[in-house]
Amino acid sequence: MANVTVIGAQWGDEGKGKIVDWLASRADAVVRFQGGHNAGHTLVVGDQVYKLSLLPSGIVTGTLSIIGNGVVLDPWALKAEIEKLTAQGVEIDADNFAIADNCPLILPLHRDLDGLREQAAGAGKIGTTGRGIGPAYEDKVGRRAIRVCDLAHLDALDSQLDRLCAHHDALRAGFGQPPVDREALINELREIAPYVLQFAQPVWKRLNQVRKAGARILFEGAQGVLLDVDHGTYPFVTSSNTVSGTAASGSGLGPSSTGFVLGIVKAYTTRVGSGPFPTELEDEVGQRLGERGHEFGTVTGRKRRCGWFDAVLVRQSCAISGVTGIALTKVDVLDGMEKVKICTGYRLRGKVLDYFPSHAADQAEVEPIYEEMDGWAGTTAGARSWADLPAQAIKYIQRVQELIETPVALVSTSPEREDTILVRDPFVD
Ligand code: IMP
Numbered sequence: 001m002a003n004v005t006v007i008g009a010q011w012g013d014e015g016k017g018k019i020v021d022w023l024a025s026r027a028d029a030v031v032r033f034q035g036g037h038n039a040g041h042t043l044v045v046g047d048q049v050y051k052l053s054l055l056p057s058g059i060v061t062g063t064l065s066i067i068g069n070g071v072v073l074d075p076w077a078l079k080a081e082i083e084k085l086t087a088q089g090v091e092i093d094a095d096n097f098a099i100a101d102n103c104p105l106i107l108p109l110h111r112d113l114d115g116l117r118e119q120a121a122g123a124g125k126i127g128t129t130g131r132g133i134g135p136a137y138e139d140k141v142g143r144r145a146i147r148v149c150d151l152a153h154l155d156a157l158d159s160q161l162d163r164l165c166a167h168h169d170a171l172r173a174g175f176g177q178p179p180v181d182r183e184a185l186i187n188e189l190r191e192i193a194p195y196v197l198q199f200a201q202p203v204w205k206r207l208n209q210v211r212k213a214g215a216r217i218l219f220e221g222a223q224g225v226l227l228d229v230d231h232g233t234y235p236f237v238t239s240s241n242t243v244s245g246t247a248a249s250g251s252g253l254g255p256s257s258t259g260f261v262l263g264i265v266k267a268y269t270t271r272v273g274s275g276p277f278p279t280e281l282e283d284e285v286g287q288r289l290g291e292r293g294h295e296f297g298t299v300t301g302r303k304r305r306c307g308w309f310d311a312v313l314v315r316q317s318c319a320i321s322g323v324t325g326i327a328l329t330k331v332d333v334l335d336g337m338e339k340v341k342i343c344t345g346y347r348l349r350g351k352v353l354d355y356f357p358s359h360a361a362d363q364a365e366v367e368p369i370y371e372e373m374d375g376w377a378g379t380t381a382g383a384r385s386w387a388d389l390p391a392q393a394i395k396y397i398q399r400v401q402e403l404i405e406t407p408v409a410l411v412s413t414s415p416e417r418e419d420t421i422l423v424r425d426p427f428v429d
Contacts, residue, residue, distance in 0.1 A: 003217040003259030004426040005247045008224030009317040011233075011271040013297070013304060014264040015329035015412060017041035020057040020220050022417050023262075026427060028215035030058030030065050031207065033250030034240040035222035036072040036106060036136070037081070038129040040298025044415045050088065053299060054081055056220050059097060060090055064210070066203050067099045070240065070250020072136040073148065074106035075192045094198055100252070101200040104145035108188070109168050109180050110135040116175045126236055127273025129299050137239035139164065148200045151193035154186065161186070204252025211257055216427055219247035219258060225317035226271075233363055236275025244321040260426040262409060263323035265314055267331040267400070270304040272297045276363040278356075279307035279343045293333040308370065310343040311403035316356055318406040325409030325424055328400065331393060332413055337375035340396060343368040344403060373399065383413040385421055 004023055008014045021043040024030045037053040043060055044050075054077055056065035067073060078099075082092050110132030118125045128134060139145040144163045161182060169179040211217060221242060226232045228242040240246070248255040268289055271277050280286065286306045289295065295304035318326070334340055346353045346366035357363060376392035383389050389397075401408045411421040 002214070002427065003219070003257055004262055005219040005221065005244045005258045005260070006262045006264060007221035007242065007244050007321055007323075009263035009265045009314050009321070009323065009326065010224045010269055011226045011277075012223040013040075013270055013272065013295075014224060014266045016221070016264045017043050017052070017057065018412060018415055018417065019262070019264055019327045019329070019410065020218065021045065021060065022420065023218050023426065024056075024058040024063050024220075025061050025417075026216065027058060027063055027218035029207065029210050030056040030063055030218045030220055031068050031247070031251045032056045032066070032071050032220050032222065033068040034070040034242060034246045035238065036131060036133050037074055037077040038131045038133045038238065038299060039222035041222075042298055042415070045417065048088065050085065050090070051298060052081070052085075054078055055085070055092075055097075058218065058220075059085065059092060062091065062096055065097050066207065066251070067103060068203060068251035069100040069102045070246055071100075071103055072106050072133060072140070072240075073099065073103045073196075074131065075196045077106075077131075079192065079195055097199055098201050098203050098206060099148055099196065099199045100203040101147070101149040102202075103148045104136060104140040105147060106132045106136040107146065107185065109185070110139070112177070113168070113171060116172075116177065120175065125274060127275075131299075134239040139167075142167070146189070148196060151189060151197055151200070154190055154193060157186065202252075207251060207253050211253060217253070217257065217259075219251065221247070225263075225321055226313060228320075231320050233275045234358075234360065236273065236360075244323070260324045261322050262426050263314075263318055263321060263326045263406065264329060265326045265400075265404075266329050267334055267396075268293070268309050269307045269313070270295050272300070272302050272304045276360070276366075277305055277307060278313075278346060278363075278366050278368045279310045280305050281307045289333060293330055308341045308343060308368070309400065310368070311400065312343055312345060312354065313356055315404045315406070318404055323406050325407045325426065326401075326404070327410040327412060328397060328408055329412040331397065331411065332379065332381040334375065334393075334396070335379050335381065336377065339372050340375050341370040341372050342399065342403065344371050345369040371399075381414050382416075382419050383411075383421060384419060389421075
């Protein structure tokens, strides 16, 4: 298995950035296959910190970086992110960066709609990142999206714009908003088109070429399995499939190419936005996890909700995504705790469940069943081998592995690339 697919196995924010960066430094190509600039990946390389939302993490190391067709692309956010990275000394050109020409665009009208809906929903809001992700995916499957390839044919866009605007004008009217300003939209597209088109190509073709040449491909997932539109905590989810299978459909390579599935798992649980969270801690323990783990959203700056590790959820994510092995992150946040808890099942109206039910009301009502373990006094931060870890921390990791029925391939012990315990190399196995 030469290729690796990285996905988040919780609600996103598992620390994918560092792991992906470490793998990207050994890959020949890195591909984003779903989501958009709602993602937030922080890479720490030496004394430089790079914050990526849309670009694949390989871009920082100069590795061929590809935005696949499964992504929704905001052209203006793309330009801003490229300019920010260029200012940090990263070189980005058509040799090391490509965008699928069949990728749907996020337009200002999508951002508007995202905001209008969230505002109107009040307490029932999803808590989206406000980037227009959901409305853009709706237009994709509604067959009215403007795609990257359309930017080369803006003079022939009339009938597509008719369809798109008819839909959005009706929705906007419902919110008391004026119709879409078609002329302003087309002018904005005309202005940004050459910038995007310099990177546009049929990336399925390029990827198949590099695959045939024996390249190592890294598929970089965004968000997490519990935010998957089918398998997540619906409707409190994102609008794409975040599971590993999307690596194939969202890039134009078949499922046999996706290789080792590495699930990124945080040693406790966090979530941003609304929705059920059985092990959430609204006490000083949750507060402490948030402070020690610096749990603030990379994209929106929102405070993340924190709780104990939920082995039921992660076992489910690993099964659904066919996870080969996990990378466990942020164990050091638990350092110094007297006791640590792991959720091993749920109680729902007198019944014990070993899985997370699909219905939103059941998801909100389940009560976690905990197993309590002793914590550890020493530190795990910066450990690079098992021998560097306190014995009780090893016990915790082993118990996690047992309960989720999936082996640990890596343990990440700090944001630094080198602070990693490697059990099984995803690129080699
Ligand atoms: P959207 O993707 O902006 O539509 O937001 C839908 C839900 O997914 C919200 O709960 C967001 O907080 C969450 N979400 C989206 N992207 C991320 C991410 O990269 N990390 C964590 N949560 C995310």
